[in-house]
Amino acid sequence: MKEIVLLKVGEIVLKGLNRREFEDRLIKNIKKVIRHLGSFEVKASQSAITVIPNDEAVDFDELCEHLARIFGVVTYSRAAICDEKTIECVLETAPAYLAEELESVKTFKVEAKRADKRFPLKSPEICREVGGKILSQFHHLKVDVHNPELTVTVEIRDFGAYIHGKALRGAGGIPVGTGGNAVILISGGLDSPVAAYMMAKRGIRLTAVHFASPPYTSERAEQKVVKLLKKVALYSGDMNMYTVPFTEIQETIRDKCPEELFTIIMRRLMMKISERIAREKNCQALITGESLGQVASQTIGAIMCTDAAANLPVFRPLIGMDKQEIIDISYKIDTYETSIEPYEDCCTVFTPKHPRTKPVLERVEKAEELGEFDEMIERALQNLKVTYINTK
């Protein structure tokens, strides 16, 4: 029996002029992600996308595992495609394809979706016929329309008639590439990889920027960031990571600026440099993993001072989340174990004993002038290292 995977896409975004762009991008993203698994035909029909393997030997579990990470997909189901789009063929295929599931439950119902209005039977008639056929073959079964253990779905669509059992929840969100480009400021911590994932989910294509301060931070700390980004890339797709040499700037902050403002000035300089990279790489926003009140540099006053350093919107998808909620997502996207590996981040070198939790912007700006950072910023930008991040 020939099988396919049937994907349902977000209904809201599909309305209006966005529809074509949304679908085209989603199809491109799907093709790219499953390319190495074999040869497939991927096509859209009426708010669904079908993934049809061209050869028999495809591993459906592996295929579904990949499809489950694609943003823009609300649900996905492995389905049988009927040889012909006729009720006779549907009646034959449904009980045969779902025999194992039907054996293992006591109650079921049939749902029919008749997207192809030329099909002679209406949905209630399809349900009645298929239900009757299943009951005649599986004598232990009862129909329960309210709370069935198994829902047998029959979908009559443009390109064929499909049968499937349970539809699984997809990654949700909107397809990467339909929401613009943004720079994620990525550390080796727990928060920024989760922030990256969350914004990719809203359709954003990512460019990563990481600040490194050797010898205070190690090569292994940078490798940890690469490892985290590879996990994020399973959802967001490939990206470039720019490593900014930050030692000179951090040492200057330490030598020239008031200690209680070290962190806030460092954060502002990260923003300024990231904005320059963002503009250069055609990105329209910055993303950070900040969460209100989590640490001294993430109070409302500190965030006001950090924000003032950048002239691009700063997206902070974790701003209202508790640490545990962030950790839950890090487990889900499998970044947790890597994030807690103990390597120094540049944020944790030269940390003040008593950081200002209510910094005043004018004072911070004055203190920052003491460092005369302009040339150092240019030097850092001239010495960026680029690493291509893919999922391999």
Ligand code: ATP
């Ligand atoms: P994370 O878990 O992401 O490290 P955090 O709770 O440790 O966050 P901070 O260290 O104050 O918080 O950093 C706040 C945000 O600043 C991070 O979420 C990240 O977006 C950015 N950031 C911190 N360190 C770096 C770095 N070395 N390179 C790039 N961005 C960084």
Ligand code: MG
């Ligand atoms: Mg950190």
